[in-house]
Amino acid sequence: MACMLACQAHLVSALIRLGILLALSPVSLIPVALIPALIVFPNLASAEDFLLCKPDQYAFSAQQRLQWEGYAHDLLTQLAGDDLSAFFGFSPIIKVYHAREANAFAQSPNQIFISDALINTVESRNEFAFVLAHEVSHLYLQHSSSDRPLQRLTSANELIDQELQADANALKMLANAQLSAQSATSILRRVADQGRFNDDVLENSAALRVRIEAIERWGSH
Numbered sequence: 682m683a684c685m686l687a688c689q690a691h692l693v694s695a696l697i698r699l700g701i702l703l704a705l706s707p708v709s710l711i712p713v714a715l716i717p718a719l720i721v722f723p724n725l726a727s728a729e730d731f732l733l734c735k736p737d738q739y740a741f742s743a744q745q746r747l748q749w750e751g752y753a754h755d756l757l758t759q760l761a762g763d764d765l766s767a768f769f770g771f772s773p774i775i776k777v778y779h780a781r782e783a784n785a786f787a788q789s790p791n792q793i794f795i796s797d798a799l800i801n802t803v804e805s806r807n808e809f810a811f812v813l814a815h816e817v818s819h820l821y822l823q824h825s826s827s828d829r830p831l832q833r834l835t836s837a838n839e840l841i842d843q844e845l846q847a848d849a850n851a852l853k854m855l856a857n858a859q860l861s862a863q864s865a866t867s868i869l870r871r872v873a874d875q876g877r878f879n880d881d882v883l884e885n886s887a888a889l890r891v892r893i894e895a896i897e898r899w900g901s902h
């Protein structure tokens with residue numbers, strides 16, 4: 682509901698501003714006046730609007746999954762430039778899947794999986810950028826486990842260590858793109874607070890707290 686209201690508010694404000702502009706313009710100047718209007722007015726199909734307009738329902742349709750995969754790819758290019766394979770050494774492939782838990786993981790050599798529940802949990806472009814930057818960092822740093830809850834090949838300490846390394850690298854990517862690091866703690870805290878974990882993910886809740894504390898420590902230095 683909140684999403685729908687936000688979209689309508691955008692549309693209404695754009696229409697009001699267009700109306701004012703037309704009212705102030707002599708009729709002969711209307712086509713000329715429209716040119717700056719089209720440039721200045723918010724593009725309703727921009728990434729931010731897209732994020733605000735995500736569906737409230739739980740599971741995404743196949744088309745919504747495709748849209749989000751495309752948006753995620755665009756967001757990655759904002760973080761790393763147009764040539765992702767030159768930047769990372771591989772070309773990331775993003776897959777949105779259905780799950781009741783907010784989760785994301787990376788799978789070697791180049792795949793990033795994000796649950797629709799996690800997308801429903803993010804509240805800003807910056808938060809989504811952090812999620813993507815964190816996952817792509819696991820691949821970039823060639824981590825063995827990469828967030829898979831059932832993964833038992835690495836010890837708990839190693840897992841936490843890899844999480845912190847991926848967070849540190851993600852924050853570096855965000856900083857390079859002039860995006861706020863605040864989004865990192867806000868999304869991690871929201872996921873931790875959801876409490877929508879199954880048994881295997883329960884320990885991830887503790888890991889999330891450790892990550893939040895570490896990011897806050899780094900930020901205070």
Ligand SMILES: [Zn+2]
Pocket residue numbers: 815816819827828843844847
């Ligand atoms: Zn991770």
